[in-house]
Amino acid sequence: MKKTENILDWIKKHEIVLGDGGYLIELERRGWVDSGSGREKVGTGKGTGQFTPEVAIEHPDALRELHREFLNAGSQVLQALTFFGTREKLNRAGYGGQTEAINAAAVRIAREIAGTSALVAGSVSRTQLFEREGPSSADHVRDLLTEQIRLLADAGVDFLILETFFHLQEMLIAIECARASGLPIVATMTFRPKLTECSDGHSPADCARAMVDAGAHVVGANCEQEPERILAITREMRHVVNVPIAAQPATFRTTDETPCFTRLPEFPDGLESIQLFRSAFEKFAASAKSEGIQYLGGCCGCNAAYIHALSQGLGVSRTL
Numbered sequence: 001m002k003k004t005e006n007i008l009d010w011i012k013k014h015e016i017v018l019g020d021g022g023y024l025i026e027l028e029r030r031g032w033v034d035s036g037s038g039r040e041k042v043g044t045g046k047g048t049g050q051f052t053p054e055v056a057i058e059h060p061d062a063l064r065e066l067h068r069e070f071l072n073a074g075s076q077v078l079q080a081l082t083f084f085g086t087r088e089k090l091n092r093a094g095y096g097g098q099t100e101a102i103n104a105a106a107v108r109i110a111r112e113i114a115g116t117s118a119l120v121a122g123s124v125s126r127t128q129l130f131e132r133e134g135p136s137s138a139d140h141v142r143d144l145l146t147e148q149i150r151l152l153a154d155a156g157v158d159f160l161i162l163e164t165f166f167h168l169q170e171m172l173i174a175i176e177c178a179r180a181s182g183l184p185i186v187a188t189m190t191f192r193p194k195l196t197e198c199s200d201g202h203s204p205a206d207c208a209r210a211m212v213d214a215g216a217h218v219v220g221a222n223c224e225q226e227p228e229r230i231l232a233i234t235r236e237m238r239h240v241v242n243v244p245i246a247a248q249p250a251t252f253r254t255t256d257e258t259p260c261f262t263r264l265p266e267f268p269d270g271l272e273s274i275q276l277f278r279s280a281f282e283k284f285a286a287s288a289k290s291e292g293i294q295y296l297g298g299c300c301g302c303n304a305a306y307i308h309a310l311s312q313g314l315g316v317s318r319t320l
C-alpha cells in the first residue's frame with residue numbers, strides 16, 4: 001500500500017484491510033507502560049494515570065519494535081500510539097505539559113516504521129470525562145478532542161480511528177471534531193458492561209446509524225470482548241448501515257455474566273490466564289470475511305502472533 005493511498009479507496013479496491021493490534025496492554029506486559037494497578041483499582045474508567053502513551057517519548061525504541069512486529073505480521077495500517085493522548089488525561093498522569101510532544105512523536109514513529117508499506121492512523125479514544133463527570137463535560141470534551149485531532153492532523157496521519165468510546169454522545173462529539181480535519185474517519189464503539197447497549201443506552205444498531213449520520217466513513221466495535229461477541233455486535237450494525245464495518249476485538253475470554261475483560265478480576269495483572277489461543281483469531285478472520293467485515297484488527301491483548309493468525313485466516317501473505 002502506498003502511503004498516499006486513501007483508506008477508503010483501499011477498502012473499495014481490496015474489500016478488506018488488515019489493521020494492527022493493541023499497543024498499551026502489550027507494552028505494559030513488556031514493562032514499558034504503567035497499568036496503575038499498584039496505586040488504584042484499575043478498570044473503573046475513572047482512574048488517573050494508568051495506560052497512558054508517554055512511552056512514545058520515554059521509550060521510543062520499544063514502540064518502534066512493536067510497530068515493526070505488526071508490520072512484519074501483515075498489518076496494512078499502523079495506529080500511532082495516541083490512545084488516552086488528550087491533555088486532561090495526560091495531565092492526570094503527570095504528562096499534560098508534553099501533550100504536543102507525545103502526539104507528535106507517536107505519529108512520527110509510526111510513520112517511520114510504516115514507510116510506504118502501511119497507512120498511519122491517529123488513534124483517538126474517550127477522554128474518560130463522560131464516565132467521571134457525565135454529559136456536563138461535553139464542552140470540555142469537545143475542546144480536548146479538537147486539540148488532539150489538530151495535533152494528529154498536523155503530524156500528518158492518513159486517517160483517524162475514533163475508538164473505545166463507551167458513550168455514544170461522546171463519540172458523536174469526536175466525530176464532529178474529526179470532520180473538521182477532513183480526514184477519513186473510522187469510528188468504533190465499545191460495549192461495556194452489556195453487549196446490547198452502550199453506556200448511555202443505545203443499541204449497536206442505533207450507534208451505527210448515529211455514527212454514519214454524524215459523518216463516520218467506517219463504523220464498528222472494538223475492545224472488551226473476544227471475536228465471537230464482537231461479531232454479534234457488528235452483525236447488528238451491518239444490517240442497518242451501508243458503510244464498511246470494522247471489528248477489532250480483544251484477545252481475552254469473557255463470560256456471559258461479565259462480557260468485558262476490564263471488569264473481570266484478571267484485569268490487569270492476571271490477563272495471561274484468560275488469553276485466547278491465537279487460532280481463535282485465524283477463525284475470526286474467516287468468519288469476519290464471510291460476514292462482510294472490511295476493517296479487521298485486534299485491540300487489547302492482540303500482539304503480532306494474533307495479527308499473523310489474522311493474515312493466515314485471510315490468506316494475506318506477510319510483508320517480509
Ligand SMILES: [Zn+2]
Pocket residue numbers: 022164222223224250299300
Ligand atoms: Zn482495547
